[in-house]
Amino acid sequence: MKKIFLLLLLIIIQNNLFAQQDTVKTFFPNGKPEAIVVYNGDQRQGEALFYWENGNLKERRNYVNDKVFGTVTVYYENGNIKELYSIEDGKRDGPAAYYDSLGNVVEDVIFEDGVRKGQEFLLVGEYREEDYQKLLAEWKERQSNKKKDANELNLPPIEDDKINMDDDPAYLLTPEIMPEPIGGMHTIYKRLVYPVEAKKNKIEGTVKVMAFIEKNGEVSSAQVVEGIGYGCDENARLSVYYTRFKPGLQKGKRVKVQMIIPVEFKLDGSKE
Numbered sequence: 001m002k003k004i005f006l007l008l009l010l011i012i013i014q015n016n017l018f019a020q021q022d023t024v025k026t027f028f029p030n031g032k033p034e035a036i037v038v039y040n041g042d043q044r045q046g047e048a049l050f051y052w053e054n055g056n057l058k059e060r061r062n063y064v065n066d067k068v069f070g071t072v073t074v075y076y077e078n079g080n081i082k083e084l085y086s087i088e089d090g091k092r093d094g095p096a097a098y099y100d101s102l103g104n105v106v107e108d109v110i111f112e113d114g115v116r117k118g119q120e121f122l123l124v125g126e127y128r129e130e131d132y133q134k135l136l137a138e139w140k141e142r143q144s145n146k147k148k149d150a151n152e153l154n155l156p157p158i159e160d161d162k163i164n165m166d167d168d169p170a171y172l173l174t175p176e177i178m179p180e181p182i183g184g185m186h187t188i189y190k191r192l193v194y195p196v197e198a199k200k201n202k203i204e205g206t207v208k209v210m211a212f213i214e215k216n217g218e219v220s221s222a223q224v225v226e227g228i229g230y231g232c233d234e235n236a237r238l239s240v241y242y243t244r245f246k247p248g249l250q251k252g253k254r255v256k257v258q259m260i261i262p263v264e265f266k267l268d269g270s271k272e
Contacts, residue, residue, distance in 0.1 A: 021038065021039070021040050021045070022038070022039045023036065023037070023038050023039075024036075024037050024038075024039055028051075028053045030053065032051065032054075032055045033049075033051050033055075034050070034051055034053075035048070035049065035050045035051065036048065036049045037049075037063075038063075042066075043063075043065055043066035044063035044066050045063055045064070045065070045066075046062065046063060047060065047061075047063075048060075048061050048062070048063055052077045054077060056075065056077060056078070056079045057075050057079070058074070058075055058077075059072065059073065059074050059075065060072070060073045061087075067090060068090070069087055070086060070087065070088075071084065071086050071132070071133065071136065072084075072085055072086070072087055073129060076101045078101060080099065080101060080102065080103040081099050081103065081129060082098070082099055082101075083096070083097070083098055083099070084096065084097045084129065084132045085111070086136055089113075090114075091113055091114030092111035092114055093111055093112060093113060093114070094110070094111060094136050094139050094140065095109070095110055095111075095132070095135050095136055095139050096108065096109050096110070096111055097132055110139075131193075134193070135238065135242075138191060138238075138242035139242065141242070142218070142242055142244065170256075171212055171213075171256045171257055171258035172248060172250060172255050172256065172257050172258070173257075173258055173259070175248040175249060175250040175255050175257055176249060176250050176251070177249040177250075178248055178257065178259065179213045179217070179245040179246060179247055179248045179257050179259065180245060180246050181243050181244070181245055181246075182217070182243075182244050182245065182246055187243050187244075188240060188243050188261070188263060189239075189263075191238075191239040191242060191243065192235060192236065192239045192263065192265075193235050193239075194232075194235075194265060194267075195230055195231030195232060195235060196231075197230045197231055198228075198229075198230035198231055198232050198265065199267065201230060202267065203228060203229070203230045203232065203265065204228075204265055204266055204267055205228035205232070205264070205265060206226075206228070206262045206263065206265070207224060207226065207228055207232055207233050207236035207237075207262070207263045207264075207265065208224070208225050208226040208227075208260050208261070208262050208263075209222050209223065209224055209225070209236055209237050209240045209260065209261045209262075209263060210222070210223045210224075210225045210259075210260050210261075211240050211241075211258070211259055211260075211261050212256070212257075212258050213245050213247060213248065213256065213257045213258075213259065214247070214256055215247055215254040215255065215256055216247065216254075217245045217246060217247045218244060218245075219240060219241050219243065219244075219245070221241075222237045222238075222240045222241040223237070224236065224237050225260065228265065232265050236263035236265075239263060240261050240263065
């Protein structure tokens with residue numbers, strides 16, 4: 001009897017939840033949709049779509065408990081993407097990309113807790129929404145890794161940067177222990193995207209990326225010093241940039257290191 005009561009109670013709750021959901025559609029005078037928004041009770045919930053009067057999508061956003069959360073995509077009237085950014089706790093957070101009306105990236109910046117931190121990565125030419133989602137996921141992973149305790153890697157603590165004669169502000173080229181990607185080179189290759197244009201033209205080769213690795217193992221800057229083109233250079237650079245390293249050590253202390261990392265593109269197999 002108790003089981004039957006619980007089952008009935010569950011059915012009633014589910015029916016009430018479904019009854020509360022309502023999709024509200026508004027239309028332009030020409031009959032084309034202006035907005036499609038899902039409500040749960042009096043709160044917006046889930047994906048919301050907004051349109052231009054010509055029928056093209058104007059903006060796509062997601063609501064959680066009546067608040068914008070996650071990726072927001074803004075479009076030009078011609079259908080090309082205008083902006084890509086992410087919202088968390090009501091503020092812009094993470095990478096943001098801005099496009100011209102032809103679909104080319106014109107600016108890319110990083111936001112942290114609503115504050116614009118300046119340009120941190122270089123996007124070139126066409127950059128699709130799925131590329132942005134990958135970049136956003138990598139950035140979130142990187143932010144999460146910042147919070148990991150150094151004890152997990154059995155590393156000495158980061159000493160405060162103090163001005164003294166023994167502290168070299170430059171990046172070392174050959175410390176006693178060189179930095180290495182956490183998880184090995186496989187960590188870089190699993191982030192790597194083989195550009196469609198490169199595959200189409202059967203482009204193979206090695207991209208050499210100069211990485212500047214900080215005492216906490218983060219890559220503060222990544223620059224291509226030798227490339228092969230067709231989009232491979234930028235993909236290699238971003239893969240290195242969003243990889244966390246075990247920092248270099250000199251006399252048992254963490255140091256900043258500058259090193260060249262070769263990233264190979266090969267059509268007939270994956271790298272480990």
